[in-house]
Structure formats: structure tokens, C-alpha cells
Amino acid sequence: MLAPVRVTPPDITPVSLTDVKAQLHVDHPDDDAMIGALLTAATEHFDGWTGILGRCLVEQTWRQDFGCFSDCLRLPLAPVLSVDSITYFDGENAQQTLDTSVYALFSDARGPYVGLKPDQSWPGSYSRRDAVSVTFKAGYATTPAEGETPAQSTVPEPIKLAIILQVKLNYDPLEPAVRESYQRAIDALVAPFRRVGI
Template sequence: MLRPVLVTAPSALPVSLAEVKSALRVDGGDSDADLQRLIKSAVAHYDGWSGVLGMALVAQTWRQDFSRFEQKMMLGLRPVQSVSSIKWRNDAGQISTVAASDYALKTDAGGRSYVRFVNDYSAPSDLYEDAAVSIEFVVGWPIVAEAATTPEDIKTAIILHVQKHYDEAAKANSDILDRVERDLISKYRAPLL
């Protein structure tokens, strides 16, 4: 399994500028650019494969590449909504698509998702030498009516992250806010095995 690659970025952030301004009691537009920058930074801290949660906060499309077929192929992000396609490249460089009826998306008790091929699926043997199998999948909470459906505790953690870097009083109490932020996201951290 290789590192996942972002294919299509999310169309919205999990927390809006208006939500942050309301929570921090900020009026007017003088700080909008700074707050927007801090929101993007806080989201990057949590979101995606390299984020501390190892999950997507808002619907986005990723690709996971593998060197070979396995009966069960783990996907590197959570929560997976659907598999868009599974493609493979033969040693001549030709690309083929696996039929949707040949696999299913499964999720284990730890919330990790994987593709499971049906028992009678015959995986091709003439694979390209590297990254021959690509799974494209949609991961993250959906956007409904232009608003993210990311869980409220994650949204609150993002707002606290912004507050620690924006508000002078919050900077003085950052150790307390750090603890609250950790508590809010603790149940979303990937289980260690």
C-alpha cells in the first residue's frame, strides 16, 4: 500500500468563517483574512492522510495505490463513503477497470474501511511493476445545502485551535484549551493496533 493521493479537494471547509466569528464573538470584517487563514491552518492540522486524525473532515476524493491485488485492500483514510473505481495497469501499461460486482466496500469495528473482492474474483497476474492497482474513493462527511456535516465536536476543536492562535486571552490559557481540544477529538483518533 502506498501513500494516498488527493484527487479532488473538498468544496467547503468543515467550519465557516461565520461560525468562527460567532464563537469568538468577533464583529466586523477587519479580521476576516486572518481568521480565514487560521481556519485553513486548523483544518489542515486535522484533515487528510497527514492530519492528526488520519481522516477526511469533508467529502473529498482520494486515490490509494497498491503494488498488487489482495483479497482485502485497506484504504488509508476514514470515513469512506463509497468506492468510485478500481483500476489496474498491466505490464504493457494498458489500464482496465474492475467491475463493481467483483468487490464490496467493508468497514471493520475500528472504523477502518477496505475493499473486499468476491471469492471467485480472479486477479490479473500481468501487473505493471509498481503501483499497478488504484482505488479511487470518496471519503469524509457529506456537504448538505453548502454546509459541512462534520461532527460538532470536531468543528468545536477546529474553532478552539483557531482561538488559541487568534485571541490573546486564549494564548494565556492554551494548556487548558489544548486539553479540551484533545478531549473533543479523542474518539476520532485511529485505533492503534
């Protein structure tokens, strides 16, 4: 299994710049660029393939390539909202799209995976490292914009708070003891959301 590839990044951040500024008690635009960069860095610290949680936060599209079909095409990120498509290289090395009637999205103690529906079988595939590609949407669903209300993230509140605290940790000059207490709080907030290998 190759490393997953992000196809489409999130449209929004888990926490808005306005919300972060309110928590930092910043009411001027002078530091918007810096606070925005800190928000991006804090989000990336937790989000996606390289994030410490092993999950996607805001809805985004990823592709996972496999060397061949197998009983269980394990997806390395959670939560998975849907499988957009499965493509594969057939015996002639021509790319094909697999019909959705063949497979379904499942989840077990190890996380999400794609498997066969009853009475179905995988087609033959060409021998190459990226013979099979699963494109999927992962992350917590986004509530669409409505009127003047912008799109909203449904990321759990403890993760949102951890992101805000991470920004505060890097924005405010804090005493070492205070920094340590912030870090412990961040670790405690995200602990239930870390994906653990089984």
C-alpha cells in the first residue's frame, strides 16, 4: 500500500479566524496574517495523513493506491464519508472504473475499508504498484453555507478547542509552567480521537 494522496483539500478550517481571534482577545486586523498562519499550522498538526490524530478533520478527498485487489482494501484515514470511485488497471494495463454494485464501505475495530458486496468478485488487475485506486471523502461533514451564514465544520468541540489552544500556545508569550499546562490540556482534549493501530 502506497502513502495516500490528498486530491482535494478542505474548503474551510475546523475553526474560523474570527473564533480564534475572539479566544485570543484580538480585536484588530493587524495580526490576521500571522494568526491565520498559526491556525493553518495548528490544523495541519492534527489533520490528515501527517497529522497526529491519524484522521481528517474537515471534509476532503483522498486517494489510496494498492498493488492489487484484496478482501479488505483498508483506508488509512477516518472518518470516511463515502467512496467516490474505484479505478483499476485491467490485464491490458488500461484504466477502468469499477461499478459501485461490486463493493461497499465497511468499518471494523481497525477502521474503514472497502470490501465486496455479497456474490461479487474483484476483476483481474495488471501487476503494478498502483493497480487499484480508491478515491474517498474523509473528515467530519461540513454544513453548507446558508444565506449569510458561512459553511460550518462539524469537527468535535474538543478538537476545535485543542486547535485554538495550539494557536494560543504559539501566539501568546507564556511562562514555561503555563505552556506545559496548555500542552497537557491539548493532549487530553485530543486523546479520545487518536487512531490506535490494532
